[in-house]
Amino acid sequence: MEIVRPTLLLDKNKCLKNIERMVKKAESLHVDFRPHFKTHQSAEIGEWFRPYGVKKITVSSIRMASYFASHGWKDITVAFPVNILEINEINILAEKISLNLLIENKEALSCLKKFIRFPVGIFIKIDTGYNRTGILASRTNQIDSLLSELKNSGFLKFQGFLTHTGQAYHAQSRHELLNCHFEALLKMRILKNQYRKDWPGLKISLGDTPTTSICDNFDEVDEIRPGNFVFYDLMQQKLGSCTFDDIAVRVVCPVVAMHSSRNEVVIYGGAVHLSKEWITNTDGKPLYGRIIVRKDGEEILLDEKNYVSSLSQEHGILKIAHKDFDYFKVGDLVEIIPVHSCLTANLMGQYLSSDGTIISMMR
């Protein structure tokens, strides 16, 4: 297929390698692997996990759970605080598949208890330091209160504790990231030990892409739920979760204008393609993507002095070092490595696989 406009290119081999690497990691850690499918949002890419025996998945919405359930996935955790307004959709799903939901407050639990008509698994969402949402691991009175409600509930089956160590994304060094993980792990293990006498078999679910890519201590963890690893991206590369070579997605964009007087190149590729997620470049300025060019068929990753420096709806502005300006000309295609592949994939809506096929996503 000829590429003439912004196109999300997926390197299938890299993606398969990323999947295989994480499967092996889970095996070596003796933990269940419940990959998060919110990154790719694609039934076809989901199929690539099956040969490895993956049967359990994580998603971030009831809609996404319905999509993957309709594509044959029978064991799904919705890793988002349960939205009780979707009780009808929850009941429809719970009748068909093994569904796990997240609870962190009495309001949602009471409502769920009242209206649920089929068995569902319940994880209590724990905040181990990210402070986005969940019950602080130290607030065992709140946990006790939910558990006492769960004890008398017919359809709601307590499964264990679940956390997302999102604070790892703010780590400034490998050491800090290891610390984030270890602190979260410790908090979850304490909960497991404290509650397992009353709830034998309870699980702890822990492990996002940075920690599962970098850390090796998952003692007593029952399940990991990384998602982004399937593609990786600049944010992960910066954290040390992956190398540039592991990143499986790029947005291919046409060059439409050149401004040599200010060392800028304009591409057709903007906020509606890449998303406005950014990291800081070496000068502390927002960086929305890194740039790959091709010369004589060879692929060249330009250094960080060359980067996507701003985005409007459809325009992307590349800052280009003087010495590298000659790599570009109007009508060329350049490849942009996205900062956050989950948001880029969500915007692009489909993939062009390296084997030449179009891979569709949930719409």
Add this chain to the structure above:
Amino acid sequence: MEIVRPTLLLDKNKCLKNIERMVKKAESLHVDFRPHFKTHQSAEIGEWFRPYGVKKITVSSIRMASYFASHGWKDITVAFPVNILEINEINILAEKISLNLLIENKEALSCLKKFIRFPVGIFIKIDTGYNRTGILASRTNQIDSLLSELKNSGFLKFQGFLTHTGQAYHAQSRHELLNCHFEALLKMRILKNQYRKDWPGLKISLGDTPTTSICDNFDEVDEIRPGNFVFYDLMQQKLGSCTFDDIAVRVVCPVVAMHSSRNEVVIYGGAVHLSKEWITNTDGKPLYGRIIVRKDGEEILLDEKNYVSSLSQEHGILKIAHKDFDYFKVGDLVEIIPVHSCLTANLMGQYLSSDGTIISMMR
């Protein structure tokens, strides 16, 4: 329709008022009105312009031009530097409708000249100070060079000069905004006067949402192309282009968790719904949206101390003043006014109109 998940609500009456106000403004300025349809991207909303006699539109991509052409629009300007890789799609469109393209360099012009097979109008893209793209208004040697090429071109019909005063978005005051506009206007008028002896009938096209909403001097301007005014948003309100009451879109989001210890409320509504576009709040922190609650059926716009303070893929975090915390409870719906309605609409993919119907968009 019952709302149970993030939903883009469109107040049709406000939208119609916004359209009517801009139509009247264009009439009073004696300029052609060529609204930019990249904001709504919807054939149905496009129809709302027709009763006002609107026949010419602006879009930001060839794909969008094809979509609106297939919905009966016959005069379309693609306000983006022409992407010569799309020459086949351009020829298909040029055969069917009056198509205007933007040129700012010889490479694209030469290629277009070589491969175009039907008449198209050509605007030269001028940079009047935004410094995103276009030929600097002072570089008349570059303009001359393009015009000499255009003189001998069968299918390429020079139409005039077009600019986007995007620098107006960075204005810190009404005075500064007026200055941005006046400077751009002056530069465009100079070009018009300089070139109209050789190109009688050439047009100047100027005018985005902030300047057309706020400024009154459009002397010698032939056409305005605002787009965002159809919905407006927080960014426009901050610039003074509109009042809160003019903003026609909101994202309705369920409340899923409350964290009173840190005055935070968690909503189902994240970066994949609102986009990561932000403005700064009164404390200089990123603000991703303002909040409307309802009490006893009455709508209350909370003050700026209450705002969307961070977004991940599906989660939104609201910072809530202590005194306003009681407006929220798990299972409620809250309404978020988006920072940038173009990006929000693009992500949401459809509207729920205030008359209860679903309005679809280009996908």
